[in-house]
Amino acid sequence: MLGLFGMFFSVIEIAIYERENLEAVTWSAELILTFVGYTVAFLMYYSLTPLILQTSGSTWFNLSLLTTDMWAVVIRIFFYQQQVEWLYYVSFAVVGVGLLIYSKTEKNPNLSQEPENGIPNSQYQLIHEQGIN
Template sequence: AKWYYYVILGLVDVEANYLVVKAYQYTSITSVMLLDCWSIPSVMLLTYIFLKTKYRYRKIAGVIVCVAGLVMVVFSDVHAGDRSGGSNPRKGDLLVIAGATLYAISNVSEEFLVKNADRVELMSFLGLFGAIISAIQISIVERNELKSIHWTAGAAFPFFGFSLAMFLFYSFVPVLLKMSGSTMLNLSLLTSDMWAVVIRIFAYHEK
């Protein structure tokens, strides 16, 4: 594949991650975990259009239920009287949905490249261009936030943990895309909701 394809893919992937992470600033983790499921119907639509993947009616019915649930989450955030879940839930919800859409575009593009190009090439160039784009963006958009961080062990550990998790995630994603496709990848990621609940309860002592 041409190198500029990977630049575009890297940009889409970086912005997907940025928007979803940024959403935590405005809405609750519960809303983020639920709304990022929007990537599933988005992936199914994109794979149907561009990769000619066929889906049975039961899967389509599942997508309809998923979308209905997303609408209910957004509706509850818009009309909730209690804003303790975030400073601006509506803005956070929109950021998550936008990020999930970009995730879907990224996943489907990666599936196409994994199945039609070299997997090592994909991982190498996506990592390279993604790192460059991230460095440029954070130096412009999040410069003041970086300056305000007091770098202690407690502050650095979450950054290290997140970086390690993302490294492992992106190392195994191409393998799963090659084996099962982007739809199965996004369905598998639903287990992250369960782990988020477990971590909130036992690590942060939240209910």
């Protein structure tokens, strides 16, 4: 609902504050497809983010976001035929290896240990209150 109302208010603001700029735009199929591609990309981003956070956690998600810069480099090389420094390739490999190492490690090592106080381990445990002096 936040996205829906955000879009609604953004359209109203654009109609009020950016009317002259919108009228000055020369609309073409390429420009419209660019906006559609941008919209689809962000729809996928905001739709997949909760799923990734639920299945893999925030650390894996943040590590994955590091690769977005690397994909920009790939586009720069293949679409614009520009050269990049060799360190880009090294950093891409380091981030990729970091993602692999993180995804292959045990998710919650505390759950596999024997309980010390006889209370069975679970994902959530009550915290004992400390006396206030």
